[in-house]
Amino acid sequence: MTAEPAIDVHGLTKSFGGRTVVDDVTLTVQRGEIAGFLGPNGSGKTTTIRLMCGLLSPDAGTGRVLGYDILSQGRRIKLEVGYMTQKFSFYEDLTIEENLRFVAGLYRLKPERQSVADTLADLGLTSRKHQLAGSLSGGWKQRLALAACIMHRPKLLLLDEPTAGVDPLARREFWDEIHRLAGDGLTVLVSTHYMDEAERCHRINYIAYGRLVASGTVPEVIAEAGLVTFTLSGPGTAEAAKRLKGMPGVDQIAPFGTTLHVVGRDGAALEASARQVAQATKTALVKSETSLEDVFIKLMNASPDNA
Template sequence: MTAIDVTGLVKRFGDRTVVDHVSMKVARGEIVGFLGPNGSGKTTTIRIMCGLLTPDEGEGTVLGFDLRKEGRRIRREVGYMTQKFSFYEDLTIAENLEFVARLYELKPVAAHVTRTLEELGLASRRGQLAGTLSGGWKQRLALAACVMHKPKLLLLDEPTAGVDPKARRDFWDEIHHLAADGLTVLVSTHYMDEAERCHRIGYIAYGRMLATGTVEEVIRDAGLSTFVVRGLDLQRLAAEVSALPGVEQAAPFGTTLHVVGSDRDRLAASLAPLAERPGISVEPGQTSLEDVFIKFMGDAQDNMGGDNMQ
């Protein structure tokens, strides 16, 4: 079963094309990461998916409902977590959830609130004012509000921005628990470790979908090769290596320098003289998702002339 099946989505604001012929399929129960630079069209695409915006072109279905004609029905079945915490800070956790329960006409309100508090681990804090919560607990409250009406699709727009690593891990454990029960999740993120926890990922830049697939497939299809350089004075070495033929990226990682290029033979030939110097080693390395995305960003900026989209 397919939760999202859209083709050729286009959205313009004035003379700017923010979403440019985006197509996507997401299976039920799948967690799909949606990645791209700021201003790439991720948020606009997500708002189209949940029925808040109507595309100017394109068609498709979300949860079996027509994207153009049945936006209201889509919204009833979707949980949408925005980037910004959007609950009343002068109300308690329980009072915020009571408000949400009434919006969705859930009855009895108290039973739905109690169930949600228990399922999301918020019961012990039900009387705490939302404004006094840490970033991680605010995130948990926002997630609770998104899932209390038992949606079939969860759309998360950079949900873990500004929270600590422990809270991020707890959040993702909860997402995988929900997906195991059949919930479909589309999540935008800038964090590579979060992308690697998704079943599949899609990369969008300047409104265009550049790559989709599993993490392994996206890395493989990017066609990059990576070498790891070790030696003293990495900063000077990085400047020297960056100017060599075939080098597209040269970035320090701790005590090593990761050197990336599309032409493996050319890259190896350029780095070979370095390996002959005392105290310097050059070894083949693993291309990372971050390496791939930096390449995508550079290519997209070249293609678009540096223009940005919101």
């Protein structure tokens, strides 16, 4: 018998002031899965997450999270979900340990001291437990926030752009921790703007201006976009970029160091344009792999802004 998905919602819709922020979103996340939730700023990611964890009520739609009905059992969902917001929201004049003791009290964890000690150890915070939260770097604040989210042993972790503003090493360590937790059975839904983080998810879901427009594994999403990519390299790429603008088949032009990526949906027209310009500018032309970023730019450009 197949286990019920951790998240299984259908037709979620939410409006504020006459503007539809979440528009008929249907989303499924399997248990133990790390699901990426991607999209531009203002696309409805945060509102969708809040609808699923019981912090907001939808105007329309139904669904179940961890087996509970999102319309009538929001309180039960909250007790079994860890939700990490974009903004650091702990007491900066309390120590790491004091902040975790406060959270343990909210969840009525017993024995409290042991729960805090175990969480400090799990997240590598024991040696810093007496440090004030306000004095922590972005990476350590992030680790404290994650510790507070998982100390009550939730079954689902909702992370809203958790690595914004932290350095690459802290991001790498954070994701190593997320994969460790998922390996132990925790389900994770994480919103992010970073392409490398999206590629570390088991599946990704792309929302643009309130509508879910792509879902699947990274290779599936890239394949379904139907894009072709060529790379031009050499000293003439700046001139090549000028010439390629508006040519047949050219949808995107993006410089990457000394190379130029040219992307489009009409492969034959794109190749003809790219070859013509490569010859004129004496640049080398090769067919390349389409990147996830190329796909997201296409999805953004194809989606109407609901503002």
